[in-house]
Amino acid sequence: MTLSKTKRGTPTGPEDEEQTFLDLESRLRRGELAVPSRWGDVAHADPAERRWILHAMDLVAKAAEKAGPQFDTFRAAALLVDRAPRRRFDPGTAGRYFEREVMSVSGMLEATLPAALTPPDDATTTELARIHQTAPPRPTRVALARTLTERAGWWEAPLRLTGLTWLHSVASSLQRWMRDDGPLHAAVRPDGPLHDGFDFARSVADAGARDDTPAHRLALLRDEFGYPAEPGEQWDDPALGVLLANSPAHVTTGTWTYVPASVPGTGWGPEEAWPGHLYRLLTHELLHRLAHPAYLEKAESVPGGRVLTEDVVELLTAEFVEASRGDAELGPLVPDVVESRHTQAAEEIRELAGPEGLKAAYFLGRTEFIGLT
Structure with a gap:
């Protein structure tokens, strides 16, 4: 998986990473500005951790478009930042383990799996x-x-x-x-x-x-x-x-x-x-x-x-x-x-x-x- 392009292009350094993060965070928060950005936490993370966060947020932001309103994307953005220090799989890991981890720890699957079911009559x-x-x-x-x-x-x-x-x-x-x-x-x-x-x-x-x-x-x-x-x-x-x-x-x-x-x-x-x-x-x-x-x-x-x-x-x-x-x-x-x-x-x-x-x-x-x- 690769990061989606923004008007600034692929992140190549701290400034690009900051703008990419803020763009993805804004998409997941759906314009909610009452809570301060988490960039301050992300900026102090090591490069591998920041890379994981950006790829994970990009993956969730794309999938959220089809997930429906039951998926709390605001919560997902925070969960991914908090999860990064304990991540298990890096982007590109064979077998879709990275994707499964991200979709699980972000709460997306927790929300969407039941949404596909019909309660009993x-x-x-x-x-x-x-x-x-x-x-x-x-x-x-x-x-x-x-x-x-x-x-x-x-x-x-x-x-x-x-x-x-x-x-x-x-x-x-x-x-x-x-x-x-x-x-x-x-x-x-x-x-x-x-x-x-x-x-x-x-x-x-x-x-x-x-x-x-x-x-x-x-x-x-x-x-x-x-x-x-x-x-x-x-x-x-x-x-x-x-x-x-x-x-x-x-x-x-x-x-x-x-x-x-x-x-x-x-x-x-x-x-x-x-x-x-x-x-x-x-x-x-x-x-x-x-x-x-x-x-x-x-x-x-x-x-x-x-x-x-x-x-x-x-x-x-x-x-x-x-x-x-x-x-x-x-x-x-x-x-x-x-x-x-x-x-x-x-x-x-x-x-x-x-x-x-x-x-x-x-x-x-x-x-x-x-x-x-």
């Missing part, structure tokens, strides 16, 4: 409301205790330890792929984890490091086993302590993503299946991190919220793991058959909203596409 919204208002079946305490004992038995004799170094390496590759090569919706929120400095690999810790507290026990019962405990309910079952130390979990308000570092052997099938299982767990946990706050807020407000926060993530996990099959680093970890432990309710939501509508709701907070307003 009244009949579809009614069907979606029925699903959202239906709480999933709650297992009895006796049945759940049996399940806990059986699952904890997997961990009586772990066959080996999984090195955290390997997990960190896979987590880093996964975040890179999700941001730069994966399905678009996951990576186009400028203020989302993939662009705000979050380091997924550094967040990964051994599940055994998780504190064994009553709150964590109840969270595991809710998230992993679909058992929303009653207020004040206590669970002292030893099996739950074993599972807490060997189950994946994410701390939404903190920094840690817990993944089991020990492998239960037969519970996960033959040894050659273990890397794929761990990769799937990492994908599931990263997708939890990428859920839009507005989506989570809506999920908490309906009886069927667990379908939205867990079963939908299962659907997305299978989709994203399969989509990564062509990646040089992640592809070898993808099993021949990618399984998903989602419920029929989650499948119905995807069929009614459409795959793109579901992703717009989950990643971008546009919950009107799944019938939640």
Whole structure:
């Protein structure tokens, strides 16, 4: 990509760069003069950073003409200047990585992807409301205790330890792929984890490091086993302590993503299946991190919220793991058959909203596409 010509020609020095920037900034701000120009910040940047900003603003200014009024070009101009010090791809990078980065961090794709979708009609919204208002079946305490004992038995004799170094390496590759090569919706929120400095690999810790507290026990019962405990309910079952130390979990308000570092052997099938299982767990946990706050807020407000926060993530996990099959680093970890432990309710939501509508709701907070307003 090259900068578009202005009446001053191609920028050749600081003065040309200043005028080119001011011209592009004016186009993106659409004549708004109340806020001072950002040239003062840009002028102090290094030459490579200034070049990135000018090319990025030129790209967005051209694309904005077809983006429609839903795209906030004023905000985009500021986002690009702020993003430049943390840029990943320079203009001319093969594979359109520069273009994808610019369109994501400027907010253009965040605005235009949903604009191409149609909200569900009244009949579809009614069907979606029925699903959202239906709480999933709650297992009895006796049945759940049996399940806990059986699952904890997997961990009586772990066959080996999984090195955290390997997990960190896979987590880093996964975040890179999700941001730069994966399905678009996951990576186009400028203020989302993939662009705000979050380091997924550094967040990964051994599940055994998780504190064994009553709150964590109840969270595991809710998230992993679909058992929303009653207020004040206590669970002292030893099996739950074993599972807490060997189950994946994410701390939404903190920094840690817990993944089991020990492998239960037969519970996960033959040894050659273990890397794929761990990769799937990492994908599931990263997708939890990428859920839009507005989506989570809506999920908490309906009886069927667990379908939205867990079963939908299962659907997305299978989709994203399969989509990564062509990646040089992640592809070898993808099993021949990618399984998903989602419920029929989650499948119905995807069929009614459409795959793109579901992703717009989950990643971008546009919950009107799944019938939640």
